[in-house]
Amino acid sequence: MDTELLKGTLTLLILSLLSRKPMYGYEIASTVHSDTSGAFTWREGSLYPSLHKLEANGLITGEWEETDGGRKRKVYHITPRGREALDEKQRSWTELQAAVNCVLEKSHGQA
Amino acid sequence: MDTELLKGTLTLLILSLLSRKPMYGYEIASTVHSDTSGAFTWREGSLYPSLHKLEANGLITGEWEETDGGRKRKVYHITPRGREALDEKQRSWTELQAAVNCVLEKSHGQA
DNA sequence: CGATGTACATAGAATTTCTATGTATAGGAA
DNA sequence: TTCCTATACATAGAAATTCTATGTACATCG
Numbered sequence: 001m002d003t004e005l006l007k008g009t010l011t012l013l014i015l016s017l018l019s020r021k022p023m024y025g026y027e028i029a030s031t032v033h034s035d036t037s038g039a040f041t042w043r044e045g046s047l048y049p050s051l052h053k054l055e056a057n058g059l060i061t062g063e064w065e066e067t068d069g070g071r072k073r074k075v076y077h078i079t080p081r082g083r084e085a086l087d088e089k090q091r092s093w094t095e096l097q098a099a100v101n102c103v104l105e106k107s108h109g110q111a
Numbered sequence: 112m113d114t115e116l117l118k119g120t121l122t123l124l125i126l127s128l129l130s131r132k133p134m135y136g137y138e139i140a141s142t143v144h145s146d147t148s149g150a151f152t153w154r155e156g157s158l159y160p161s162l163h164k165l166e167a168n169g170l171i172t173g174e175w176e177e178t179d180g181g182r183k184r185k186v187y188h189i190t191p192r193g194r195e196a197l198d199e200k201q202r203s204w205t206e207l208q209a210a211v212n213c214v215l216e217k218s219h220g221q222a
Numbered sequence: 223c224g225a226t227g228t229a230c231a232t233a234g235a236a237t238t239t240c241t242a243t244g245t246a247t248a249g250g251a252a
Numbered sequence: 253t254t255c256c257t258a259t260a261c262a263t264a265g266a267a268a269t270t271c272t273a274t275g276t277a278c279a280t281c282g
Contacts, residue, residue: 008119016218045233045272045273050270097208099147104124136261156241157239163262183261185261
């Protein structure tokens with residue numbers, strides 16, 4: 001997979017995943033990995049800074065939680081503002097697809 | 112339009128446009144602008160460096176041309192290697208769309 | 223008791239794209 | 253004629269995103 005094209009989808013997908021239910025970072029990474037059949041494999045160095053940025057922007061909130069095993073996790077919830085941002089990003093994504101596909105189709109068969 | 116998502120599509124679209132016919136930089140920018148009904152407006156500071164990079168990588172070749180009016184333009188042609196790269200990038204784009212839409216759909220209706 | 227998996231984090235590098243600026247000419251408007 | 257706009261290319265530096273590499277720490281399984 002061309003990693004160049006992946007850029008910008010991270011935020012969209014994090015918000016989409018958190019709209020299902022609250023998740024912690026590691027869970028987000030493994031969920032997107034399995035949901036995309038391994039097409040997306042986010043590095044921790046990309047994911048955690050993105051989560052911090054989304055939290056700083058008020059789109060998600062994180063709370064420390066302790067599992068039965070005594071392990072600590074930071075569970076993120078999407079905020080109302082986060083849901084608005086998700087809606088907007090989804091619309092942008094739809095527009096982007098349409099615009100790119102329009103150019104590709106116009107090229108098709110020519111030359 | 113969310114400019115974050117646009118990243119990575121520049122190379123794909125330049126190659127796609129040049130697969131139609133040879134074009135010069137300014138023409139590429141105005142064509143993509145009109146083809147996408149203004150959804151994409153590449154800055155010259157993004158376009159020209161990208162063209163130089165594609166040329167350095169052997170995916171396109173540029174030749175200076177002079178118009179009747181005496182104006183100079185650099186007309187770019189796609190190379191065989193450029194066509195291969197275009198095919199590959201188009202496949203990646205299709206995969207990316209599928210993967211992202213799969214995640215978005217799985218989130219739909221939940222929570 | 224060591225390896226692996228879980229779980230978070232940051233520093234620095236690499237890459238992409240944008241902003242700002244510069245040069246130069248053609249053609250129409252004032 | 254002179255100025256403004258559109259055409260046409262270019263680069264330097266900044267900003268943003270993502271990756272690589274590294275570090276910490278604990279649980280569990282073999």
